[in-house]
Amino acid sequence: MEQASLPSPVANADSKTYWDAARERRLLIRRCNSCGQLHFMPRHLCPICWSDQLEWVDAAGGGSVHSFTIIRRASDQAFAPLVPYVVALIDLDEGPRMMANIVGSNALAVKIGDRVQVTFEDRGDSAMVPQFKRVAA
Amino acid sequence: MKTPASLKNKVAIVGVGESDIGKVPHMTGLGLNAQAAKRALDDSGLKISDIDGVLTAYSFTEPYFMLGSVLCEYLGVTPRFNASVICGGASPAVMLKHAAEAIVSGQAETILVCAGENRATGLTRDAALSALLAVGHPYFEQPYGGSIPGYYAMIAQRHMHVYGTRREQLAHVAVNTRAHALLHPNAHMKKALALQEVLDAKPIADPLGMLDCCLISDAGGAFIVTSAERARDLKAKPAYLQGIGEYHTHEHLMCAPSLTQFGATESGRTAYQMAGLGPQDIDVAELYDCFTIVPIIELEELGFCQPGEGGAFFAGGHARIGGQLPVNTHGGMLSHAHAGAAGGLFGIVEAVRQLRGGLGERQVQGAEVALVHNEGGILSSHCTLILANDKG
Numbered sequence: 001m002e003q004a005s006l007p008s009p010v011a012n013a014d015s016k017t018y019w020d021a022a023r024e025r026r027l028l029i030r031r032c033n034s035c036g037q038l039h040f041m042p043r044h045l046c047p048i049c050w051s052d053q054l055e056w057v058d059a060a061g062g063g064s065v066h067s068f069t070i071i072r073r074a075s076d077q078a079f080a081p082l083v084p085y086v087v088a089l090i091d092l093d094e095g096p097r098m099m100a101n102i103v104g105s106n107a108l109a110v111k112i113g114d115r116v117q118v119t120f121e122d123r124g125d126s127a128m129v130p131q132f133k134r135v136a137a
Numbered sequence: 138m139k140t141p142a143s144l145k146n147k148v149a150i151v152g153v154g155e156s157d158i159g160k161v162p163h164m165t166g167l168g169l170n171a172q173a174a175k176r177a178l179d180d181s182g183l184k185i186s187d188i189d190g191v192l193t194a195y196s197f198t199e200p201y202f203m204l205g206s207v208l209c210e211y212l213g214v215t216p217r218f219n220a221s222v223i224c225g226g227a228s229p230a231v232m233l234k235h236a237a238e239a240i241v242s243g244q245a246e247t248i249l250v251c252a253g254e255n256r257a258t259g260l261t262r263d264a265a266l267s268a269l270l271a272v273g274h275p276y277f278e279q280p281y282g283g284s285i286p287g288y289y290a291m292i293a294q295r296h297m298h299v300y301g302t303r304r305e306q307l308a309h310v311a312v313n314t315r316a317h318a319l320l321h322p323n324a325h326m327k328k329a330l331a332l333q334e335v336l337d338a339k340p341i342a343d344p345l346g347m348l349d350c351c352l353i354s355d356a357g358g359a360f361i362v363t364s365a366e367r368a369r370d371l372k373a374k375p376a377y378l379q380g381i382g383e384y385h386t387h388e389h390l391m392c393a394p395s396l397t398q399f400g401a402t403e404s405g406r407t408a409y410q411m412a413g414l415g416p417q418d419i420d421v422a423e424l425y426d427c428f429t430i431v432p433i434i435e436l437e438e439l440g441f442c443q444p445g446e447g448g449a450f451f452a453g454g455h456a457r458i459g460g461q462l463p464v465n466t467h468g469g470m471l472s473h474a475h476a477g478a479a480g481g482l483f484g485i486v487e488a489v490r491q492l493r494g495g496l497g498e499r500q501v502q503g504a505e506v507a508l509v510h511n512e513g514g515i516l517s518s519h520c521t522l523i524l525a526n527d528k529g
Contacts, residue, residue: 079282
């Protein structure tokens with residue numbers, strides 16, 4: 001679904017690869033080649049061992065809802081036409097946690113622990129944002 | 138980890154002040170700070186020339202570069218110790234810690250700590266909410282349209298899921314604090330609040346409604362810290378610092394190590410250890426309450442009840458003045474005032490006043506030891522402090 005009126009993702013030197021991959025409908029996370037740990041928010045070094053030997057790996061896209069809220073009043077006016085909508089913390093099956101919206105027709109019925117699968121939302125100009133849909137258990 | 142060096146009984150808060158609070162359109166944010174500073178100085182009986190250190194925090198409405206220097210310039214003081222401390226809502230307690238460290242190490246003798254802004258009238262409500270969006274991660278949270286209430290709502294939702302905390306219990310926190318605010322002459326909110334009104338309030342981010350969220354006020358607060366030795370012969374009864382500790386785990390919610398345990402456990406442990414006291418020794422607690430879920434979690438982490446029992450503690454009336462542990466006796470940020478870093482600062486002001494005594498109906502009988510907890514961000518930065526009067 002296209003949501004071109006919503007803010008486009010902004011890439012910086014830490015995250016350019018992540019957002020470039022999203023344009024190809026791929027969800028990337030970071031793996032440390034020194035300690036082997038995975039993490040989400042991309043940065044210059046591993047937040048566990050401080051190694052700068054990091055690589056990008058594809059997440060399979062499955063996860064579960066750690067927590068969520070239904071936004072009834074948006075702080076960002078760009079989102080005001082969408083209320084009510086769901087913002088959630090997703091625990092990826094690989095381990096790292098990320099924030100996203102739960103989208104889809106049954107999104108408002110979301111519960112903690114629900115299984116979800118990544119999907120990509122077009123924010124205009126083919127800039128894609130990873131989002132999640134509920135899947136049957 | 139090495140235990141932090143003790144700051145016990147080395148410094149005291151000797152003056153406190155609040156600006157006019159609520160909608161104060163005829164004053165700037167700096168003006169509110171200055172008014173609070175003047176009232177704190179008058180309260181202490183000290184002179185302007187006694188102040189050789191100044192600490193302040195940040196301002197969304199008047200975002201000056203070098204706010205610490207800007208405030209000193211506005212006040213006409215030229216201190217040898219000055220900084221702007223930005224730990225969100227945790228800043229006031231953290232500033233007290235920095236002030237204590239500076240005084241103990243001889244860098245300054247008498248430090249003014251000041252914070253606040255004209256958040257109600259200095260910005261439109263929408264502009265204020267937009268400015269607060271910056272608390273979300275610009276690249277990985279903001280693209281999803283979250284909000285500060287939304288982030289705290291996710292914490293509340295998880296607490297309800299894990300512990301069975303109920304919506305009504307959250308609402309009791311707002312009712313509890315409003316009852317206290319009615320006893321405070323300077324509180325922003327002046328009308329009584331019923332449980333049903335909280336439950337029926339406009340929904341913001343499930344499970345939180347409008348009345349589960351802190352106020353947006355014009356307000357400034359200030360306190361003056363000096364050495365325990367100097368404090369003894371001043372005008373007001375000193376509130377001696379017994380213990381203080383901080384702990385920082387994340388800024389953005391997506392990076393929080395847990396949604397049910399935050400840094401208050403560790404900051405509290407440090408403060409209790411330094412003070413040689415435990416939860417059972419605390420007579421009154423002023424806990425950060427930007428949203429109703431927050432003091433519930435703080436009660437649990439600071440050891441006043443078991444994990445998961447914070448909601449029942451409030452619903453059972455145990456946090457009322459006269460109860461087992463009176464919480465937010467001034468009305469907290471939900472009902473007294475919230476304006477940037479001033480919100481948590483008023484908890485410190487109130488703790489000092491409770492320890493001095495004489496607050497009439499608002500007075501916690503026999504208050505000798507008070508605990509204050511400030512947190513900033515999304516339960517990201519924490520600072521716990523314990524104050525006592527000369528009986529505590």
